[in-house]
Amino acid sequence: MSWQENYTKWDLFEDLDAKLREQLNKIKDNEKLLEEAFHQPLTFGTGGMRGELGPGTNRMNIYTVRKAAEGLAKYIEKQGEEAKEKGIVVAHDSRHMSPEFSLETAKVMGAHGIKTYLFTSLRPTPELSFAVRHLNASAGVVVTASHNPPEYNGYKVYNEDGGQAPPAQAEEIVKLVNEVENELLIEVASKEDLEQKGLLKWIDTEVDKAYMDALNTISLNPTVIKEQAENINIVFTPLHGTSYDLVKNGLEEFGFKNVTIVEEQAKPDPEFSTVASPNPEEHQAFTLAIEYGKKVDADLLIGTDPDADRLGVAVKTPSGDYTVLTGNQLGTLLLDYILSNTQSLPDNGLMIKTIVTSEFGQAVASHYGISTLDTLTGFKFIGEKIREYEQTGEYKFLFGYEESYGYLIKDFARDKDAVQAALLSCEMGAYWKSKGKTLLEALDDLYERHGYYLEDLHSITLKGIEGTEKIKNIMENFREEPLQNVEDLQVIAMEDYKSGTRTYLGNNKTEVIKLPKSDVIKFKLSDNCWCCLRPSGTEPKIKFYFGVKGETIQASKDRLNQLKKAVIERINKI
Template sequence: MSYMSRYRDWLVSDYFDEETKQELEAIQDDEAEIEDRFYKNMDFGTGGMRGKMGAGTNRINKYVIRKATQGLANYIINYSDDGQEKGVVIAYDSRHNSPEFSLEAALVLAANGIKTYLFTGMRATPELSYAVRELNAIGGIVVTASHNPPEYNGYKVYWEDGGQVVPGQARDIIAEIEEIDDFSIVKTMDEMEAVNEGLLNYIGAEIDESYQKTLIDILPDTELALEKGSNLAVVYTPLHGTGSTIVPQLLSELGFSNLHVVPEQADGDPDFSTVESPNPEDREAFELALKLAEKKDADLIIATDPDCDRMAPAVKDAEGNYQFLNGNETGVLFADFLLREAKAAGNLPDNGVIIKSIVSTDMVLDIAADYGVEVLDVLTGFKFIGEKITEFEKTGEKEFILGFEESLGYLIGKHARDKDAAAAAGLAAVMALKYKEEGVNLLQRLAELREKYGYFLEDLESIRLEGKEGQEVITKTIASLREESPEKIAGRQVKVAKDFKLAKTTYLEEDREEEIKLPKSNVLQYLLEGDAKLTIRPSGTEPKLKFYFAVREKDQAAAESELAEFKEKLMAEVEEIMDDF
């Protein structure tokens, strides 16, 4: 069916409400907008879907949410023996329509005879992961668009281990969704009827309390925090998101009484009115937190994104200025601290493992090696870290210590299978306090590590290409790089080329190949002369082509110079390729 036929179908069908039809009538003279809304169905990727809200098959709306949930319901019924009885947990963030979309999903599940647990208010994504495990549910749903702009929303699916569905499961769920060619066949039911039949169950405080206690139990040095936590001044911002439901409560319970929450950003605000983007990777998002930190002379600033699965810290340096730590720097500090504290306490496991994504810093390899701990690389996407945790929990082969991604995602403990910004906030505060008591700050400790292991420096560049044409350029660009198989990139000789879609590693100097034993993914990675690394991948959640750069030098000046030159040359080469499309 053409995009115009789909558009007209939505206009005349009795299934779609008047508000939806009025929105579509308003764009009747804008064919480009009609095409963008209807040229395809909203992509349901390996973990779910994310996009702009609005009417249309390529937008997030209650009809698309219902259809996706019907596909999930069919998958649960067809692929599990007791999934209907075990049920599904649903959480949502502070965005526009998140409560409504969550209820729509719950009522579709209920109409299919699947028990549903729905949080009574916004909750952090990691608490959803925890709740799936705690309630022994078959799966979970989070309605969120993470750090995207206000006009976006999304839908993530989890399975019974508390992790996002992995590619094999996602393919089967997608197949079930694609079988539904008529929105009107999707089942739903009345809310009160679902409650009365025991199919819709509201949850809240009891899970909150259990989750908070679990986080305290997995953190190191909690005795120190209880005794001296007031010595560390902390400023926290949830950036108008779900972190407000857990992070201040956790830090206070740990003993950090000198805690200051940014008041303008303390409550859920679907418009994220005080920031241009609610992304803790953006320095501008810290503006209000920095003002409060300077006023309170804070040692540590902590920010979490709207669904509270990503955490970013900033630390006061010796001159009184606040320096931001990126995901790689924070991951390295976490790894070093956890290993150090475990060794000091005599509980460092013989078979310990740290799990990171293929685009995260390799500095952690040298640190872990000094403690006899293995570092395992997995594909980008925390679900792959969660998948390995579950595997090792079943086999006993490895003891999980830390998982992290360069994009501000971290997990300690085995209570969840997704990145947990609340746990990370607690760990950052405990770590900062411990070092303060020892007379150093986090920046000084990081400098010590770089002096010992070398100056690793990483960066990310993204090319954003919206719409159908943009997606085509992204596809053609990465296909061109794959087919060309360059021997030199940005003036550097390629030593090793990894193609994760073809599951193949090519050692150019040795003229040999070996299999990559990871799930296939549209990712290219190149190890270059001079300890440089480049990884290229299309974003799974945004219309972007991403380029991850990494260099290793003897000091900061050399690393910054090498990285700048590397990026400039590479992006110029990519622009030449794109000019052909």
């Protein structure tokens, strides 16, 4: 259907939600806004869906949410009566419409006779992952747009293992979602009727307690915390999101005495009014935490994103200021801490990371005799591998992480878990303080031992129909004319994950990449350097990743700058 036909269908629908009707009337004379809102269905892909709130087929609203829920319900129905009885678990974050979208999901499920466990209030994404496993459910949904701007919301689907649905499973769900012909006419049941029939079960603190019990198992050095409890100062901000209770209570149970909360950011706020972006990857998100840190002389500042699957950590410098660690740096520190403090490492131990995550972690893992596995970007691929090796016994999972501030210490959750990471990062800080070192000094020791690995990320946001076309052009340009060299760095191989091939530029030899197909290109250069191009699956962005290794920190900085400069200059020409 054309956007005009989609718009007419909505405009003529007499029972359209009153709020959406009001919003639609406000833009009825703006053809550009109408086209953006109706030119396509909001994409429900292998990572779920995410988009701006508002009326239209290309927006997040109760009807597009019902469409997603309808596809998932049909998928569960195909699994049989037992799957329907086991039901699904639904959680939501602090965003606009998140509670409403959660209930709409339950109302669609109920119309199909599928039970829904629904949290009474907002919960972190990792607790949803845990709850699916804890309640032995068939699937899970979390309504969240993670760290996107306030005008966004999103919808992520989890499988019975508590992980985001991997490609084959996700594609089947996507197919069923796309087969829904009219999102306006999906049958829903009433909340009262579902409660009466036992198809809507409200869940609360009992799952929190079970999750907290699991969190207590990740500690490696409880005696160190006891010794340093009075000495280490921590500042914590949930950035207006979902992690406040669990991180605060977790730190208390671990034994930390001096924890200061950034009060202005403690309460849920869908506008994220104190930050430009509620993303701990963006260092400005720590502005208030740094002010608090200087007041209380904090050793560590920790911040989670709104749905608490990403963690940022800042460390006090000798000058009394604070440096925010990158995701690669914190991941490598956590990995080293886990491996060096685990009593008996298994012979088949495994660390899992993504293809755009630093090779620093692999160097550390190898030092301890631990294998490393690379997956595509997205924690669902890490979760999928955890499940596979749990079943085959080939490897024992020890740690998983990605450069975008996502970490998993223990696999009672199957998605990145900022609550776990926050607690263990504070324990790690206490451990190194007991040795007379900061996390920055511990990081320097790792650089000295393994080499100076540095990474950077450059993103370009290209919204709308024209933006999608520009992103496509950039990817095609690099495929048709591969990068050859950057000053003294030679391109050794080009990995095209869309075709599933690795081509060595010296002899044009090609080999198969044994990973799922994805629109990603990675160039491997000499001296352990690399760069990668990846359109985002959830935002109107294309991301460029860079990684280098040098014998000194300055050599690495110079190499990183020259690699970034060469790629960005080419992008600008395109």
